[in-house]
Amino acid sequence: MEPRPERGHRCVPHTADVRIEAWAPTREACVAEAVAALLDTFVDHRPARPTAERTYHAPADQDDDLLVSVLDEVIFRMDTAGELPLRTEVRDDGDGGLHVRWQTTDTGEMELIGAVPKAVSLHELRFGPDAAGWACAVTVDV
Numbered sequence: 001m002e003p004r005p006e007r008g009h010r011c012v013p014h015t016a017d018v019r020i021e022a023w024a025p026t027r028e029a030c031v032a033e034a035v036a037a038l039l040d041t042f043v044d045h046r047p048a049r050p051t052a053e054r055t056y057h058a059p060a061d062q063d064d065d066l067l068v069s070v071l072d073e074v075i076f077r078m079d080t081a082g083e084l085p086l087r088t089e090v091r092d093d094g095d096g097g098l099h100v101r102w103q104t105t106d107t108g109e110m111e112l113i114g115a116v117p118k119a120v121s122l123h124e125l126r127f128g129p130d131a132a133g134w135a136c137a138v139t140v141d142v
Contacts, residue, residue: 004132009037017121018042018114018140025133027063028090031070031098034136035088038071041140042114043084043107050086050103060096064127067136070100071120078116082107115142 007024018041022033039045054077058069070090078084085102093099117140127136 006132007033009033009040011037011041012137014139018117018142019137020140021135021137023130023133023135027129027134028092028098030127030134030136031067031090031100032088034067034071034138035074035085038074038117038138038140039084042112042116042142043110044113045084045086045105045110047111048086048105048109051105051109052083052103054083054085054102054104056100056102057093058098058100060093064125064136066098067127067138068120068122068125070098071138071140073100075117075119077104078107084110117142 007029009022012019020037022030022037024030024033056073058066083104084107085104087103089101091099119141121139121141
């Protein structure tokens with residue numbers, strides 16, 4: 001078995017919904033990878049170009065709640081503003097929360113390739129430090 005790269009993400013088989021895993025050296029980078037993993041489950045964003053920049057603040061909370069908050073915000077913005085992030089930068093706010101900056105584009109600029117997410121499930125949610133940094137596993141309701 002090959003060692004995993006320092007950071008990355010993947011979709012793993014799941015019965016009815018979508019299950020994503022992400023990993024990175026830091027908590028913040030892992031959240032950014034989880035956003036990328038979420039998008040990779042349902043859109044091809046390669047041809048799209050950023051048209052706007054958006055920010056989001058997730059106030060201090062448990063780490064798993066912070067992850068859910070950021071992923072839920074992506075789904076909320078898709079549903080209400082018709083936009084999705086192409087690039088995600090996450091940094092600690094100094095108080096345990098997260099500052100997120102997205103370069104976004106309209107959903108119409110991306111090709112739909114999978115089931116559109118409806119919500120992040122708390123069932124079997126994992127997010128925390130591991131031997132190589134931080135890792136998460138999330139089930140997404142579609």
